[in-house]
Amino acid sequence: MDKNKLIELAFIEWAANFKSGDKKTKNARNNFEELFQKWKDAEAVFDDVYESYLPKVIKTHQPLPSVARSVYKNLKSKLDKSEKEFIEEWNDSIEATATEVFFEFFPATPVDHDPEPKVYGSMSATEYKAQRRYADQFPTLNTDELVKRWRDQLEYNLDVEDTLQNVLGDKNETNS
């Protein structure tokens, strides 16, 4: 079958399934991943889907105005924002997730394409610097005490299951 037809059918099928699927914003990433992977499998490239389909995909996942208004009414007492702000934020978050996931699957420039020479294993100097900056955010754990306890435990490793089971005495005893 023609690639464009496959892309279109994948979208139609996804949109149909979505009607009865999990529409929660929390699940939006998974929903988008499902469709974009189908497109990838159909060998779609960025230009096949970006302008012609991405806006439709976002619209499909965004709540209907009546649904959004109804949700706002239910949550109104707990919210510190107007109906307009609430609906706009909801729609924006769906659009942001769709766009983010889309670019993961169809990067304008391939995600892992790095034209710089590989200096550190399979990484360029730029990628390596980014990895270092990223890893430096995490504190280093001092494992000395943990290792000491782990080694002690290996030495005195008692099986406590039976001991715990016997805490209450005979199994057949009752409360009475």
Next chain:
Amino acid sequence: MKLTPEQMQAQLKLAGKGPTADVQISLDDIESFGDQASMREMLTDIGKYKKMLSQRITLINDALSATIPFTRENLYLFCAYTGSGKSTVAANITYPLWLQGKKTLVISNEESKQDILFRIACLHLGLSFNDYKKGMMPNEDMMKVVGLFPEISNYVKVLDVTYQDGITTKIEGIKKALEAVKKEDSYSCVLIDYFQLIKYSIKDSKKTAYENLNDLRVWLGQYIKGSSMPVVLFAQLYSVSKKGGAKDIDTRIKDCSAIVEPATVIIEIVPNYDNQTSEFIIHKDRFGKQGNKIVCAFEKGRYVMISEDEIQNRTKNSRLNAATAALDRLQGSNGAT
């Protein structure tokens, strides 16, 4: 055709619309909390949890073993950017277990079975696997390595991509292999290298890669609950620079990020070429060390424990070397002008 009442019930049950079983909770049931039977149940569960922890096995080295209990009923997701050490970590997990006479199954969709055994033998002999790959290993050393293959393969069983025409890239193949070792009960660990390559289905060739990966992660979530051994799954990550340095691991796991849900532990491997260490960042951990990293020295292919002082020294030296190199470059360019 008319259905009998029994057939109708059966159809409704299949559709999940059958009558629901009566649910009754009495006040007596609630009040019984704290009696001897419920105490016994709780203590039994505490005992089981303690037993699960006591059955932990070595995870690479003492620092990692002590921090992250490596034990049954857990799925360990090791993630890395391409070329950042997934296969090296797999060999480092397998090596100490082999030394202890513990059986391991390695399902590899990337490295060949001989390379997997070669890596483990190199770790044991202190030889460089990269030398072998570059054709720089002397024949004498190669013979020593190959000589260890029979001994290693007694305990390290490998299914690679050549096995049964690539069955390890198919979800059914992975399920069958995992079920087989579960039944056998003599395996201490299973490693799968790597997740994103298990994208096909034998039964349904129309299923997309995403659907297969998603099915696998749901199945793994169920599998580990009754598993008598830990399962280690490796996964590929997108590059950090293209993701703006996002701290959240979910957005960087390729193809099916939902694998984070069944994983009980998620560790990212980040090599540090400046000071010859590797960092194991703990992104998810049911044992309480999430958000930290463990630094290990990388020596002759092995991740070994290193003291904090040694890390500081190495870091200082690497900075000093970088500054000296920069100064030399500057002086060189001044001299040239």
